[in-house]
Amino acid sequence: MKNTNRIIGLLLPLLLIGSISCSDWLNLLPEDSVPKQAYWKSKEDVASAMKGIYSSMLSSDLSSKIWLWGEIRADMITNGRSVNAALNLVRQGEISADNSLCNWASFYTTINNCNLLLKFAPEAYEQDESFTKQELEAYMAQAVAVRSLMYFYLVRTFGDLPLSLDAYVDDSQYLPLAKSPKTEILDTLVTDLEKLRADNTIPYRYGSAEENKGQMTRYAVDALLADIYLWKEDYASCVNVCDEILNSGQYALIPVPKEEAVTDQGDTVLHPSPAGIYDLFQSLYIDGNSVESIFELPFNRDVTNPFYNYLVHSNRTLMPNAQYISTDIFIPTAKGDPEYFDIRASINSKGGYVWKMAGVNYDGNEVHTVENMTNNLIIYRLAQVYLMKAEALTQLAGEDQAKLEEAYELLRLLRDRSCAVETTELERDGSGSIDKDLLELFVMEESARELMFEGKRWFDVLRNAQRNNYAKLNYLMSIVPNSTTPDKVYSLQVKYKNFNSHYLPLPQGDIESNPLLVQNPFYDINTNKP
Numbered sequence: 163m164k165n166t167n168r169i170i171g172l173l174l175p176l177l178l179i180g181s182i183s184c185s186d187w188l189n190l191l192p193e194d195s196v197p198k199q200a201y202w203k204s205k206e207d208v209a210s211a212m213k214g215i216y217s218s219m220l221s222s223d224l225s226s227k228i229w230l231w232g233e234i235r236a237d238m239i240t241n242g243r244s245v246n247a248a249l250n251l252v253r254q255g256e257i258s259a260d261n262s263l264c265n266w267a268s269f270y271t272t273i274n275n276c277n278l279l280l281k282f283a284p285e286a287y288e289q290d291e292s293f294t295k296q297e298l299e300a301y302m303a304q305a306v307a308v309r310s311l312m313y314f315y316l317v318r319t320f321g322d323l324p325l326s327l328d329a330y331v332d333d334s335q336y337l338p339l340a341k342s343p344k345t346e347i348l349d350t351l352v353t354d355l356e357k358l359r360a361d362n363t364i365p366y367r368y369g370s371a372e373e374n375k376g377q378m379t380r381y382a383v384d385a386l387l388a389d390i391y392l393w394k395e396d397y398a399s400c401v402n403v404c405d406e407i408l409n410s411g412q413y414a415l416i417p418v419p420k421e422e423a424v425t426d427q428g429d430t431v432l433h434p435s436p437a438g439i440y441d442l443f444q445s446l447y448i449d450g451n452s453v454e455s456i457f458e459l460p461f462n463r464d465v466t467n468p469f470y471n472y473l474v475h476s477n478r479t480l481m482p483n484a485q486y487i488s489t490d491i492f493i494p495t496a497k498g499d500p501e502y503f504d505i506r507a508s509i510n511s512k513g514g515y516v517w518k519m520a521g522v523n524y525d526g527n528e529v530h531t532v533e534n535m536t537n538n539l540i541i542y543r544l545a546q547v548y549l550m551k552a553e554a555l556t557q558l559a560g561e562d563q564a565k566l567e568e569a570y571e572l573l574r575l576l577r578d579r580s581c582a583v584e585t586t587e588l589e590r591d592g593s594g595s596i597d598k599d600l601l602e603l604f605v606m607e608e609s610a611r612e613l614m615f616e617g618k619r620w621f622d623v624l625r626n627a628q629r630n631n632y633a634k635l636n637y638l639m640s641i642v643p644n645s646t647t648p649d650k651v652y653s654l655q656v657k658y659k660n661f662n663s664h665y666l667p668l669p670q671g672d673i674e675s676n677p678l679l680v681q682n683p684f685y686d687i688n689t690n691k692p
Contacts, residue, residue, distance in 0.1 A: 204286055205292060205293035207286055208283045212301050212304060215305060216376065223265070224272065225459055226472070230249070231319045232616075232620050232621050233620060234253060234263070238614055239483060241481070242472075242479045242480045245479065249479065254654070255646060257685070258670075260669075266323075272312050273309050277309070278329045279301065280306070280329070283298055283302055284298065300363060303365075304364065306355075307358065310355055311541075313350075314386065320668060321682065322347075324339035325342040340679065341680060364383050366380045375455045375460070376460040381410060381413070382456050382541075384404075392550055392553060392554060397553075397554035400553075401554045404550055404554070407544070416453065418579055420433060420435060425497050427497065439508070443509055446540070447537060448523065448537065455538075455543050457540075458543075462536050467535045474530055482510070482516055487511055492507040492586065496585060502583065504580055510614045511614075519615060546613060546618070552570075553569075553609075553626075556569045556605055557629075567596065569605070580612070582611070586611070609622050623637050623638060623641055627664075635659070638658050667685035
């Protein structure tokens with residue numbers, strides 16, 4: 163586009179947010195009136211601004227936190243060969259408001275970039291006769307969708323927080339913002355996303371696979387909305403939105419061929435095809451933009467995946483919790499056949515690495531160099547849609563065996579693809595019936611196996627724990643022995659009894675600079691003693 167360089171130049175200071183104090187997130191703005199007077203005159207300007215929004219999501223700060231916020235407090239990751247002090251304190255439950263993981267500035271930068279587009283794109287439309295109404299609406303719909311995704315990560319991580327739907331254009335416009343309740347924020351996101359769907363303004367597709375997977379489509383909006391409905395405990399709506407994706411014909415699970423074999427004990431088992439596993443690994447985690455992917459962040463040699471130092475470097479700071487994963491998540495089969503195994507176990511963790519992030523290919527030992535760390539970061543894929551629908555159906559079912567069986571069948575599709583072994587199968591009673599509580603736990607376990615190291619685990623456990631006013635707080639308690647150091651297990655379980663501890667503290671710099679912003683009470687040293 164003819165104005166790409168100048169728009170990206172305008173946004174570049176915002177993309178460097180990680181090096182600036184989090185207290186300045188509302189002040190990192192273009193010069194007074196620059197967006198209005200110099201840039202928003204044509205559809206090329208709007209297209210470039212939209213590209214800048216997507217580029218801002220690739221910043222190392224934002225993209226790494228999308229993953230870290232969903233993993234670091236859960237049970238799949240542990241300290242690596244060197245220790246990242248800030249992350250280790252989070253793992254131990256010793257979290258302070260000045261911890262770098264609590265810096266939300268890059269998310270609010272992207273949010274404000276979305277708000278700027280929503281504010282000024284209509285003016286470009288008025289000035290550029292070649293700019294169609296349909297094009298304008300598509301750009302604005304994408305901005306709303308990206309903004310909603312950013313707020314969804316924030317609200318799951320911080321709980322109540324400032325909600326800004328207006329663009330900050332210059333410093334003179336600065337107004338302190340108070341927190342909005344997390345329930346109201348989720349309601350706002352639902353309203354916005356449902357409007358996009360009702361108005362049919364968000365594109366179903368763009369062109370190439372890279373564009374269809376790396377930009378917000380109608381199906382990416384559906385996946386996000388289904389996820390939000392789960393958090394709102396609106397299970398019927400979740401099922402309906404999941405069905406729109408599943409019935410679209412646009413996505414498919416990548417198949418892995420299998421062959422029957424008979425063990426020495428006389429049991430018939432399946433052997434997954436090594437070539438099939440290789441292709442699955444290559445398509446999902448190396449090449450990216452697969453038929454299974456709905457939305458992912460696209461990295462390349464110019465803008466590399468930020469996880470090299472975390473997960474790949476010889477002195478990497480994070481490693482798989484390998485012993486726990488191999489004994490409790492992927493329980494060893496009793497069949498005595500080494501070629502009968504759940505392929506997700508070998509895809510996820512290998513040789514002290516998060517293999518789906520570190521490995522160059524499935525069946526070798528080579529890991530990425532920093533230069534070729536180009537793996538895309540998957541945000542939503544079809545397997546998660548199956549899991550979301552299964553969770554929602556389980557909650558809707560009560561004791562309805564038909565609905566429970568329907569939920570189980572969705573999980574069976576994932577298990578069959580992965581050649582899941584008998585030791586991780588759902589337990590049924592003597593009559594073959596499914597117990598709802600056991601299926602609820604089974605959905606969580608299958609999500610752990612399927613979405614391991616994809617930034618989902620903490621959010622899955624927290625969502626299930628807080629359902630029905632924390633009726634299943636034990637879910638959170640149960641991951642603590644494998645999510646922290648042994649000396650912190652008891653103290654962290656005590657802290658989790660205070661529900662406010664499940665969310666991070668608001669950044670200290672913003673608390674100090676914004677007189678309306680009130681700290682999460684669990685971390686307010688003036689009023690709370692854990």
